[in-house]
Amino acid sequence: MATTARRGAPLTLDEIHAAALRLVDEGGVDALSMRKLAAELDVNPMSLYHHVPGKEALIQQICVAMADRLELPPDDGTPWQEQLRALALAYHALARAYPALFAYAYAHQQPGTDHESGIWAVLHRVLRAAGVAGPDLGRTGDVLHAFVSGFVLAETKGLIAEPGPAFDTAIDLIVHGLAGRS
Amino acid sequence: MATTARRGAPLTLDEIHAAALRLVDEGGVDALSMRKLAAELDVNPMSLYHHVPGKEALIQQICVAMADRLELPPDDGTPWQEQLRALALAYHALARAYPALFAYAYAHQQPGTDHESGIWAVLHRVLRAAGVAGPDLGRTGDVLHAFVSGFVLAETKGLIAEPGPAFDTAIDLIVHGLAGRS
DNA sequence: ACCTGAACACCGTTCAAGT
């Protein structure tokens, strides 16, 4: 018999990730413990360590799983203002889908790790379309990423009184700021 | 004798806060444990609970202690662009002084708690000077706070490649965005 | 190869007891 003692099927990394995402979704990152996760999967806590190096690594893994779910807007022919708004909306949607994990990912982000996969390519493409070039490109990209991250983070925390109008205000401010720079 | 068993002087809330800030400063919020804090103060772990309701409350307390150290720029007669920059710089300085705690405070901020004391008054004053009024005032204030918070957070995390120029880019973008709105 | 139980070194916090 190849079946394990307590479960019908062997433990899977995807299974672990799904359960971990569920726990984090329900009670925040603090609610994720290796022991509770194992209980959720009906498995001995130590079995997890055969699929994952440790708790911190597991959290990193579900962070990139979240980042992979970011639906980057395609390069349709629409003006850069609209594409910038679409990108911000995608980021916004991701944060709303995984509020707790998004906040954790932003707070624990490391300089090297590029958790957002292709987001930088899209952002730079849009900025180039807006006429940003040379050394300004990298700086403006960093700034806009920080701005939008800060906004969606604040929004998911309930710190924005009127999220809808405030989102428009935010995008308008960025668009006018980009258009009106010296 | 009024002296305690292990220490010359009785435990003080200020003493606890100072030690907690030191621990967080050295190893991040995760490095703060009631037991390590007690050891640092040469005291039984349980003694802390006579001065503080619990760990989470203690962290909240040192967060407001940090917020109190925010040096808000005075209302000199300088143009609003300059005052906005000064306010952002003050926020920036606070984040650099307490990087770990600042990130924690932003990630765990609650809607009700106004951790930043007078910052909103200053921000709204500057925005009014910039010609923002009516329902735009609250929205724009929320947006700018989130933007600046996001930027200084990213900066303390080392996510901004060129912090100096990027800060200028960020302020310029906001200033032009405010000036050029419809 | 995959899983497990016991064990180690930690946590935050309660409670009854000390002075």
Next chain:
DNA sequence: ACCTGAACACCGTTCAAGT
């Protein structure tokens, strides 16, 4: 009033042992 020791219910993780 302030402090303490023992205890409870948790953690993450190592390690040797099972199949």
